[in-house]
Amino acid sequence: MAKIDFVLNGKKTVADCHPAMRLLDYLRTEAKLTGVKEGCGEGECGACSVLLDHKVANSCMVPMANVMGKEVITIEGFRDTQKFKVLEKAFQEAGAVQCGICTPGMIIASESLLNVNPHPTDDEIRIALSGNLCRCTGYNMIVEAVLQAAREGEGLW
Amino acid sequence: MVEALMPKDLASALDLLEKNECLLFAGGTDLMVQKRSWSETIPKFDKPVMFLSGIKQLGHIIDHPNHISIGAMVTLENLLVSDLTPKLLKRCIAEMAAPGIRNLATLAGNIGNASPAGDSLPVLYVLDAMVKIQSKSDSRLVNIADYIIGPRQTILAPNEMITEIQIPKRYFTNESFVKVGPRRSDTIAKLSLAGVASIENAVVTEIRIAFGAVYKTIVRDKLIEASLSGKSPSALRELVPEIIDKYSKLIVPIDDQRSSAQYRHQVSLNLLADFIRSL
Ligand SMILES: Cc1cc2nc3c(=O)[nH]c(=O)nc-3n(C[C@H](O)[C@H](O)[C@H](O)COP(=O)(O)OP(=O)(O)OC[C@H]3O[C@@H](n4cnc5c(N)ncnc54)[C@H](O)[C@@H]3O)c2cc1C
Ligand code: FES
Ligand code: FES
Numbered sequence: 464m465a466k467i468d469f470v471l472n473g474k475k476t477v478a479d480c481h482p483a484m485r486l487l488d489y490l491r492t493e494a495k496l497t498g499v500k501e502g503c504g505e506g507e508c509g510a511c512s513v514l515l516d517h518k519v520a521n522s523c524m525v526p527m528a529n530v531m532g533k534e535v536i537t538i539e540g541f542r543d544t545q546k547f548k549v550l551e552k553a554f555q556e557a558g559a560v561q562c563g564i565c566t567p568g569m570i571i572a573s574e575s576l577l578n579v580n581p582h583p584t585d586d587e588i589r590i591a592l593s594g595n596l597c598r599c600t601g602y603n604m605i606v607e608a609v610l611q612a613a614r615e616g617e618g619l620w
Numbered sequence: 621m622v623e624a625l626m627p628k629d630l631a632s633a634l635d636l637l638e639k640n641e642c643l644l645f646a647g648g649t650d651l652m653v654q655k656r657s658w659s660e661t662i663p664k665f666d667k668p669v670m671f672l673s674g675i676k677q678l679g680h681i682i683d684h685p686n687h688i689s690i691g692a693m694v695t696l697e698n699l700l701v702s703d704l705t706p707k708l709l710k711r712c713i714a715e716m717a718a719p720g721i722r723n724l725a726t727l728a729g730n731i732g733n734a735s736p737a738g739d740s741l742p743v744l745y746v747l748d749a750m751v752k753i754q755s756k757s758d759s760r761l762v763n764i765a766d767y768i769i770g771p772r773q774t775i776l777a778p779n780e781m782i783t784e785i786q787i788p789k790r791y792f793t794n795e796s797f798v799k800v801g802p803r804r805s806d807t808i809a810k811l812s813l814a815g816v817a818s819i820e821n822a823v824v825t826e827i828r829i830a831f832g833a834v835y836k837t838i839v840r841d842k843l844i845e846a847s848l849s850g851k852s853p854s855a856l857r858e859l860v861p862e863i864i865d866k867y868s869k870l871i872v873p874i875d876d877q878r879s880s881a882q883y884r885h886q887v888s889l890n891l892l893a894d895f896i897r898s899l
Binding site: 465481482483484485488491492501504505506509512515518519520521523524525526528529531532572575576579590591593594595 | 622624626645647648649652653656659660662663665669671673674697701717718719720721723724
């Protein structure tokens with residue numbers, strides 16, 4: 464066991480856990496943040512996406528040791544922001560949410576993109592979301608939603 | 621439960637390596653899959669694990685007069701956005717995995733994993749990248765082609781680790797990286813080819829070619845390369861059948877589920893022909 468210091472959704476946190484414990488498991492079972500989903504557990508689906516130092520990361524690939532001193536934001540933490548509201552509205556209006564399993568990951572990956580590229584092209588959005596699988600929508604609506612969020616959230620990112 | 625070591629600097633890491641045989645852990649995007657256990661349980665490591673993420677000295681990308689040095693904990697995404705990264709390497713990284721993986725995965729991990737399908741490897745081979753290996757009392761610089769000796773086999777001794785990768789600064793007039801895989805990213809290469817060449821006054825003064833995922837290690841042959849330099853691009857175009865013949869013997873893919881050996885053999889030779897004809 465070890466003590467891992469990090470910032471979780473804005474709060475200083477000390478996790479008392481095995482350093483090899485997956486961040487995904489810590490978030491879901493210890494911190495009870497269940498917006499983070501386990502899809503494949505192998506880095507392929509993006510359902511477990513979180514922001515690690517403001518960049519998208521698959522939390523099923525991250526041992527707690529690698530979170531030491533870093534900042535983690537999950538969909539629950541992101542929910543309180545203006546940026547989330549813009550993304551949420553755009554996702555709803557564009558019909559980008561069907562079953563919703565992929566949505567937290569899609570929103571996190573979109574935020575990670577918009578942070579460094581507030582005016583992405585269609586192609587840049589597809590690349591940014593290429594690690595997030597959606598079985599329902601066929602992606603076009605999701606790309607549309609991110610384009611809309613970038614327009615309507617002008618100045619936020 | 622296996623022991624975990626979390627050194628805070630390089631000196632203590634190398635010290636610990638003298639006393640413990642460890643599994644070196646960088647971004648974990650290979651190891652978390654290879655050592656995966658049931659969900660909600662700790663991955664199964666068979667040795668003590670040393671997490672390198674706390675070692676600040678491994679996060680650098682530095683511009684030296686003759687080479688770029690890339691610290692062992694530099695991520696693929698760091699390299700994708702850095703102005704110092706050689707263009708060809710960037711082009712290849714852009715085709716590796718997706719951002720959520722690239723933000724974790726390191727170049728050193730791609731080398732350390734020593735998979736014949738590691739996408740950065742053909743590029744590192746043609747760029748003659750050097751791997752800096754350090755132990756508590758020693759430091760050596762090894763060409764990437766000598767560092768990897770087989771599938772998942774390297775020359776690293778138990779008390780050593782890669783601390784940086786050095787890429788010589790060289791300007792080539794022609795550079796190419798092609799990866800053939802089922803999807804754009806997020807996939808292990810079925811096969812790939814990296815090629816660089818310098819053409820001066822209509823003469824190919826230097827040419828280097830490396831194939832990924834078609835043999836136990838990356839295939840690069842300096843003797844064939846030497847036989848091709850000194851000729852004009854058009855002379856090389858005429859030699860394409862002979863060149864294909866020479867490389868054909870070296871390309872002996874292992875047959876696995878990703879695609880049949882015969883398919884890989886043929887496609888990699890087509891990529892070779894394309895590269896020669898593009899000069
Ligand atoms: C969804 C997904 C997609 C992927 N797509 C691609 C792809 O398109 N192309 C590709 O090539 N790979 C791909 N990979 C594989 C992986 O992301 C890369 O090989 C990556 O570069 C590994 O780096 P890491 O830091 O995560 O390595 P780790 O998993 O931490 O380590 C990998 C190996 O390197 C060794 N190692 C790490 N650091 C050192 C060091 N400093 N010194 C010595 N040995 C060391 C480790 O002991 C281990 O054996 C993918 C993986 C996933 C999960
Ligand atoms: S659960 Fe992490 S990528 Fe699928
Ligand atoms: S909405 Fe169902 S997986 Fe994307």
